[in-house]
Amino acid sequence: MIPVTTLKGMKVALFGLGGSGFATARALILGGADVTAWDDNPDSVMKASAEGIHTADLRTIDWNALSVFVLSPGVPLTHPKPHWTVDLARSAGVDIVGDVELFVRERRAHAPNCPFIAITGTNGKSTTTALIAHILKSSGRDTQLGGNIGTAVLTLEPPKAERYYVVECSSYQIDLAPTLNPSAGILLNLTPDHLDRHGTMQHYAGIKERLVAGSGVAIVGVDDSYSALIADRIERGGRKVTRISRRGILANGLYAEGSRIVQAIGAVTSTIADLDGIQTLRGSHNAQNAAAAIAACLAVGLSSEEIRAGLTSFPGLKHRMQPVGRRGNVVFVNDSKATNADAAAPALSSYDRIYWIAGGLPKEGGITTLAPLFPHIVKAYLIGEAAPAFAATLGEAVPYEISGTLEQAVAHAAADSEKDENGASAVMLSPACASFDQYKNFEVRGDAFVSHVAALDGITMLIGSATGGK
Secondary structure (H helix, E strand, O other): OOOOHHHOEEEEEEEEHHHHHHHHHHHHHOOOEEEEEEOOOOHHHHHHHOOOOOOOOOOOOOOHHOEEEOOOOOOOOOOOOOOOHHHHHHOOOOOOEEEHHHHHHHHHHHHHOOOEEEOOOOOOOHHHHHHHHHHHOOOOOOOEEEEOOOOHHHHHHOOOOOOEEEEOOHHHHOOOOOOOOOEEEEEEOOOOHHHHHHHHHHHHHHHHHHHHOOOOOOEEEEEOHHHHHHHHHHHHHOOOEEEEEEEOOOOOOEEEEOOOEEEEEEEEEEEEOOOOHHHHHHHHHHHHHHHHHHHHHHOOOOHHHHHHHHHHHOOOOOOOEEEEEEEOEEEEEEEOOOOHHHHHOOOHHHOOOOEEEEEOOOOOOOOOHHHHHHHHEEEEEEEEEOOHHHHHHOOOOOEEEEEOOHHHHHHHHHHHHHHHOOEEEEEEOOOOOOOOOOOOHHHHHHHHHHHHHHHHHHHEEEOOOOOOOO
């Protein structure tokens, strides 16, 4: 854990006692701050009190005595309206920050030159974050991975020289980190998202821009107009910018040309890596993720050879286009994290012959937007509440069966694919649905898929265990 020593002896209020909020309270106390914490959930307050964290309704405290107010990122800061604690903090003129800001301050105080890579974007940030951390670890670097990817940033090891930090940042976290200054900052892309929390696309884009605007090197995907304008604006401001693209050739930057990632420096181009044959980095979306990861690793001093070795051995992000087993020419792919049609599209576009397991608790719009990818599907195996609606959408375009359960779907898809004489194929769980009709969450659903695959005869597992992956 990282003790928050920069607030030692100061009075701090904290709101939000979920996973990251609880960790933040402990880090503040460990660093010597005088913390008062609260949550709208009485159970969370009781748990914190039982763990020795001082709790009190923040409506009753003296806000003028506070040095800082720490807000959990899931709590509204601006839209649809500020949380009541935000109004109290602003009325008292108290700075409002989050856990990423506290990490940034500790790094600046204790190891300002230790490499720090921060990643944001509407899509692809978790895969890019995991890929960068893997490349760094594979090269023998002391690597800390956290943030929005699932590990609270203040639970990492404290900053010190030659310790590398790879931190995924959501827009909510960036909004609470006014002095965010990574060595290399990545903005992958921008499409409308979280507008219920940010009001407008312009505001959302402006928040994302802050991460790269404060970076030593700004790595920006320029395949959408918002990000391209951000890259231009940062460059005019005097920052070093590395542009990346999966769609077009760049005069300067890194871009995808087929499976190759090409680096252009003026008139000189060179192939940095070739993703051909790397199952965990299939598809053009992963070409962008890989280009961003390569640019970041180059920025913090890795060699091309170290980067290529890390790319080749990348095991993939669990539950996201994750190859988990193989039998003959058939690969079994866990894409349980694809909980809507847009999220399922990358996986469906990355294989030519797919035995597709889909369904669950349906999202608005169903799978109609996936129609252009139906030619990739040999047969569909439909499960959960969405099965009848998905069957109606598939109609006569794709052969299908209503399997009902995931176990039945895996068994039937495996049997059918084994008879396929048309070359390599994939049995893929990419549900395009939430899991809640049959499973607690997409992780449990993905683990169940892996277990069912592991139980098949003649299967060679590609991950460490039937339930854990690697």
